[in-house]
Amino acid sequence: MSVSKYIEYSYEMYITEIIEYVNTQCKNIAFDAILLKAGIEYIKAHYGNITFKQHGGSCICFCVGEDFCVKLCKRNNDTLKRFNHYLAISIANDLTVPTKIVYMDDNCIVYEQLLVEEITKITPDIVKQILKSFHKYMSLGFKPSDISYRNYGLMGEKVYMFDLHDFVEIDYDNTLNVKNIFRIFDMLFNQERASKLSDENRYEHYVQGHSLIGKKYKKYITKLQENNLADINEYVLEIYEDLDKGFKSFHYDYQLIRVLEYESNKIELLGHTEDKYLLAKKIIQDNPGQISTVLDAGCSLGGIGCKIAQRNPHMFVTLNNITESELAFAEGLAQKTGCKNTSLDNTNLINVNDKYDLTLYFAILHHMFRQSSPVDVIEMIKRQTNKYSVIEIPLKGDTLLNLLMNHEDHWNSNFYMLEDAHTFTDFLQANGLSVIEHNQIVYPNSSDLNRHYFIVRIAQ
Numbered sequence: 001m002s003v004s005k006y007i008e009y010s011y012e013m014y015i016t017e018i019i020e021y022v023n024t025q026c027k028n029i030a031f032d033a034i035l036l037k038a039g040i041e042y043i044k045a046h047y048g049n050i051t052f053k054q055h056g057g058s059c060i061c062f063c064v065g066e067d068f069c070v071k072l073c074k075r076n077n078d079t080l081k082r083f084n085h086y087l088a089i090s091i092a093n094d095l096t097v098p099t100k101i102v103y104m105d106d107n108c109i110v111y112e113q114l115l116v117e118e119i120t121k122i123t124p125d126i127v128k129q130i131l132k133s134f135h136k137y138m139s140l141g142f143k144p145s146d147i148s149y150r151n152y153g154l155m156g157e158k159v160y161m162f163d164l165h166d167f168v169e170i171d172y173d174n175t176l177n178v179k180n181i182f183r184i185f186d187m188l189f190n191q192e193r194a195s196k197l198s199d200e201n202r203y204e205h206y207v208q209g210h211s212l213i214g215k216k217y218k219k220y221i222t223k224l225q226e227n228n229l230a231d232i233n234e235y236v237l238e239i240y241e242d243l244d245k246g247f248k249s250f251h252y253d254y255q256l257i258r259v260l261e262y263e264s265n266k267i268e269l270l271g272h273t274e275d276k277y278l279l280a281k282k283i284i285q286d287n288p289g290q291i292s293t294v295l296d297a298g299c300s301l302g303g304i305g306c307k308i309a310q311r312n313p314h315m316f317v318t319l320n321n322i323t324e325s326e327l328a329f330a331e332g333l334a335q336k337t338g339c340k341n342t343s344l345d346n347t348n349l350i351n352v353n354d355k356y357d358l359t360l361y362f363a364i365l366h367h368m369f370r371q372s373s374p375v376d377v378i379e380m381i382k383r384q385t386n387k388y389s390v391i392e393i394p395l396k397g398d399t400l401l402n403l404l405m406n407h408e409d410h411w412n413s414n415f416y417m418l419e420d421a422h423t424f425t426d427f428l429q430a431n432g433l434s435v436i437e438h439n440q441i442v443y444p445n446s447s448d449l450n451r452h453y454f455i456v457r458i459a460q
Ligand SMILES: C[S@@+](CC[C@H](N)C(=O)[O-])C[C@H]1O[C@@H](n2cnc3c(N)ncnc32)[C@H](O)[C@@H]1O
Pocket: 254, 255, 273, 276, 297, 298, 299, 300, 301, 320, 321, 322, 323, 326, 347, 348, 349, 350, 361, 362, 363, 364, 367, 368
């Protein structure tokens, strides 16, 4: 039965029915209407029209008009027995909404709280305020038992924590803290994607290395996991500094891109996307004046190509991608970040006939081996490259490569040269591409990926 249906009940029924509904949601008798009777009576006697807002593990919240709510809380654990003590700590800290206790007995507490606006979009500023609140309470020897962003709300620009009844003294089982802090960072970095998976799955993905968040943020989470309180306090300062920059974050499967809006829309890349950019950067730096045109082949969101274009305004970068939606994103990114020295190309890479001083084939060639022979792909590289090329390729053992090939342990004729780095180097050299550098690309925590890059020089 939907909650709005309760409105049809008499006022007397309302609170009791809601309690029943909440108990069904919690799958046990979380709230005992008999023990809470005096609190219920108090609410009925003192407030006019109330509507059910939400419930937590120990309280049920009703809106009274538009500006404030009244909370019916059970008081059967230590935390709530010491409520006044926690309340004093909370009120002394500016992040908690001032609260008035209107009724209290041994079993229940009823208090009023200002209503705050729900946080639906996580921004760097909101993350900073939540972290500050978390650290403040930690330094007092308390932690809110659940620091989820859902327990915070907004009044104007300011974040307030409203779940003060859930305070507990610091313990050393901080799994919940870690997960909740991760979730906040995840929302910040992966806004769109983060909402699609359950909290538990997102965290699992993170632990397996599939979810990208900034390096400093990872370090901070590791310290939280280790329960290293002294270090946590130090690391959080680095994060505040980063959050102060203000940024927009985009993440789509492969690339993690941040645009620092308050620093002339400077592009920052993270994780393996940054590592790949650094390979291109090194070639550009080592060959001053030699590289004027760049092809970012299968550019995904265009993060690598746009960053090259932004840092090298005299160069011209072509963003190629057969996937229109990704290319549309890359176009928006180039516009937002002022990269006028870019152009878009939606042709199938195999049909691109222009030549570039530097070509970047990051994580794309293995897709092409499905349709084109290895020799055709090599011919394509030679046709498109004037001076240097960076090729990133999965080698045998790479889980995604296996999926792509669709046979677990079987090498077909288009993939044989991906046996190992040595075989692939020989294959390139035999076909006239001299390998000047090779190494592995590390995808943090993804031990199932076996990715390597090869820097190739085209003989003039
Ligand atoms: C695994 S992603 C790699 C993205 C990017 N190069 C990176 O490493 O961050 C592969 C990209 O290649 C694009 N792609 C696949 N086949 C292509 C083709 N034949 N021509 C152009 N783009 C292609 C996909 O749309 C996707 O953006």
